[in-house]
Amino acid sequence: MLKFIVLLSTLLITSCATKVHGLRKTADFTYTNVQAERLTIAGIVHTGENWDYKKQISTANQFRVELQEKRRDLLVDNASPLIKKIGRGLYREILREIEEDGILSEKSLTILGQNITKRRYLVFARIESDIIENDRTESAITNAEGKETGDRNLTTTTRRSMDINFSVYDIRNKYLAWNGIIKKSDRNDLEYTIRKRDGVDKIIDLVSAFSSKKNTESMNKKYPFPKTPVDRDILAYAFRGFAENLPSKD
Numbered sequence: 001m002l003k004f005i006v007l008l009s010t011l012l013i014t015s016c017a018t019k020v021h022g023l024r025k026t027a028d029f030t031y032t033n034v035q036a037e038r039l040t041i042a043g044i045v046h047t048g049e050n051w052d053y054k055k056q057i058s059t060a061n062q063f064r065v066e067l068q069e070k071r072r073d074l075l076v077d078n079a080s081p082l083i084k085k086i087g088r089g090l091y092r093e094i095l096r097e098i099e100e101d102g103i104l105s106e107k108s109l110t111i112l113g114q115n116i117t118k119r120r121y122l123v124f125a126r127i128e129s130d131i132i133e134n135d136r137t138e139s140a141i142t143n144a145e146g147k148e149t150g151d152r153n154l155t156t157t158t159r160r161s162m163d164i165n166f167s168v169y170d171i172r173n174k175y176l177a178w179n180g181i182i183k184k185s186d187r188n189d190l191e192y193t194i195r196k197r198d199g200v201d202k203i204i205d206l207v208s209a210f211s212s213k214k215n216t217e218s219m220n221k222k223y224p225f226p227k228t229p230v231d232r233d234i235l236a237y238a239f240r241g242f243a244e245n246l247p248s249k250d
Contacts, residue, residue, distance in 0.1 A: 018241025023180035029168070031247035037120035038075035039168070041067065042082055043091075044125040044235075045099035053088075056095060062232065063125060063239050070243035077119070085115050098124050102165065109174040121177065122169045125238075128181070129163035134225045141193070150196030160229040161185035164238045180245070184237040188226035 041064040043056060051059075060079050068076045083091045094108050104112075104124075112122065134157065141151040162185065168178035 017244040020180035020245050025178040029177040031249050039121045040077040040119050042122040043095045046127040048130050066239035067243045070240050112171045120172045124167045126165040128165050131161045133159045152194040154192040156190045156225045158225045159187040162234050166242050182238045182241045184234050186229035186234050190226045192223050
């Protein structure tokens with residue numbers, strides 16, 4: 001029976017490494033083996049968005065670049081040799097499996113093992129959650145004596161949070177060697193100053209201001225939310241976090 005080393009989601013691999021939720025790995029997924037056998041970034045999928053092939057490939061290439069930059073002690077390949085060997089049709093079917101099922105079938109592992117003989121570890125990433133949230137907060141502006149001036153600060157925020165499931169397959173032995181979820185987020189803020197002299201004493205309660213569709217539309221027009229953080233930036237954080245958690249030389 002395949003034995004896994006199971007780590008609690010609260011455990012950090014090192015004191016400064018990115019947290020990996022639900023991490024599990026096989027005992028033979030060691031620095032020596034990873035360095036000797038190298039890694040292939042096989043692909044990335046998004047369960048909530050219909051990414052086209054071009055988007056999948058460009059994001060996988062970004063993954064490889066970020067990983068190689070963070071871990072210069074390891075050899076990292078892109079997906080091109082893999083696609084060339086098995087063909088684009090089968091490659092897309094494998095990405096579909098990862099997107100829909102979250103795991104490779106035994107059939108796919110067998111086919112990969114038979115065709116990819118010079119590589120051992122294939123890495124897949126699956127975006128399982130991608131949430132965008134908007135928020136407004138307000139606070140009083142005070143003078144040098146700490147007294148409220150009647151002016152108010154209003155901050156609008158757009159936050160984007162992603163959960164990315166990373167899987168490393170040992171295709172030589174046909175099993176999952178490393179798996180875990182990395183959570184990353186980013187936010188953009190816009191600051192507004194509401195002057196008392198403009199006829200607005202203060203925002204008493206922002207929640208009540210959104211009690212009707214008309215009020216909400218008015219607030220959105222006058223104090224719009226910032227742009228949504230781009231997925232590329234958040235994924236860069238996640239890719240680097242994955243790199244941090246790969247085995248290191250003792």
